[in-house]
Amino acid sequence: MNSTIIPLLTACLFFTACSHAKKETPATTDPAPQITHDGQRIAFPDTAMAAFFQTEPAGDSALSGELHAPARVAATVLISAEGAQNVVLFDNPDLESSYTQLMQHLINIRHIQDINIKQRKIELERAQDLFNHGAATGKDLLDAQAALSMEQTNLANERAAIIEHEAKLKAGGFNPEALRSSNPGIAYIICDIPETQINNVKEGNACRIALPAYPEMPVSGKIEDIADVIDATTRMVKLRIRISNPGNQVKAGMFATVSFPVAMDLKSNNTISINRAALITAQGRNYVFVKTAPATFERKEVTTGLQIGDRINIYNGLARNEDVVINGVMQLKGLSFGY
Structure with a gap:
């Protein structure tokens, strides 16, 4: 009986030892990148991992392409049924009102200048002549002077109103003289x-x-x-x-x-351009990632300018020929900001 038990115990101990040895074997894991300087610098353990992130040098060639801007038909010019001043129709009621009042003030100015003031000057000359010959009183002369002064004040008020309405039209993108x-x-x-x-x-x-x-x-x-x-x-x-x-x-x-x-010579403007795929926005600021070593990337804040096509010009934050990441940018953003 003892000869049977001893081999069985030996076998159990052997399998138990193998089982413990298997559990104690450490599992292999990929080393994680080192993130320092509050997320601004990301260093990968080897160049093989960093090779995923494609870069291109920040350029200084001219940007060319097309700009597209939303627009609207703001006004049309039609012939007047009365054969007088052409009719201008606006999409903006406020501009319509300003233009209509402008035209009325211009009519008022012509009437004041060509009729009222000329008439008041004639009346003043007559009152002055009568006063000199004793046929008119000093009050008559003062009344004639006051009447001319009032028309001159009316003229000044009309001109001030024209300036106000012209300013509104110019703010709306119109040249009042060109409209007329x-x-x-x-x-x-x-x-x-x-x-x-x-x-x-x-x-x-x-x-x-x-x-x-x-x-x-x-x-x-x-x-x-x-x-x-x-x-x-x-x-x-x-x-x-x-x-x-x-x-x-x-x-x-x-x-x-x-x-x-649109064409922009970036050399003459002392700016550079990058692919728009390189740009990220976080917390209301614009950033790019620059490769500073074979396996190291740094986040840089940049000031952007005009975008034409798939290129964006950069005013500040980058130097020419710095290697800017254009592929894998979102992965770097997640590592940098902890997303």
Whole structure:
């Protein structure tokens, strides 16, 4: 009996020892990247892992392409049924009111200048002559002077009102003088672009207009004017584009998209460009990741400018030829910010 028990105990101890040895074998895991400097620097343990993140050097070549801006048909010019001043229809009731009042004040000014003031000057000269010959009293002379002074005050008030309405029209992107001299059969397109793009558009630049109402009708035009006022809230500036509208197909209030070519020499502007895929936004700020060593990446905050096509120009934060990550950016963002 003892000869049977001893071999069984020996076998049990052997299998138990093997089982414990198997459990104590440590599991192998991939080493994690080291994240330091509050997430700004990410270092991978080897270059094989870092090779996933593709980079390209920050460039300084010229940007070229097209800018697209939402727009609307802000006004159309029609012939007047009375054969007098042409009719201008606006999409904005406030501008419509300002233009109507402007035209009325101009009529008032002509009436005051050509009729009222001339008449009051004649009356004053007559009162002065009668007073000199003793045929009129001092009160008659003062009344004639007061009447002329009142008309001159009325003239000044009318001119002040014109300045007010002209300012409103200019803020809306219109030149009041151009409106008054416009021929029937034209329309005005107004679009807004950021103030950072003003240097990239010029008066006289050609552009294309797409109208959703007439998708098959190509429309071309030129930038007629760049507004003098920048919106304090949106930081946008208005462009006015004049197009031909002989059949009055284009109506005030229609939506449109304006496209015009833009080219920017980044060398002359002392800026550089990157692929838009390199840019990330976090907490209201713009960042890129730069490869600073074979397996190390650093997060850098940048100041962006104009985007044309898939390129964005950078004003601050990068140097030329720095290797900017363009593939795997979101993975680095997650590591950097702990997402």
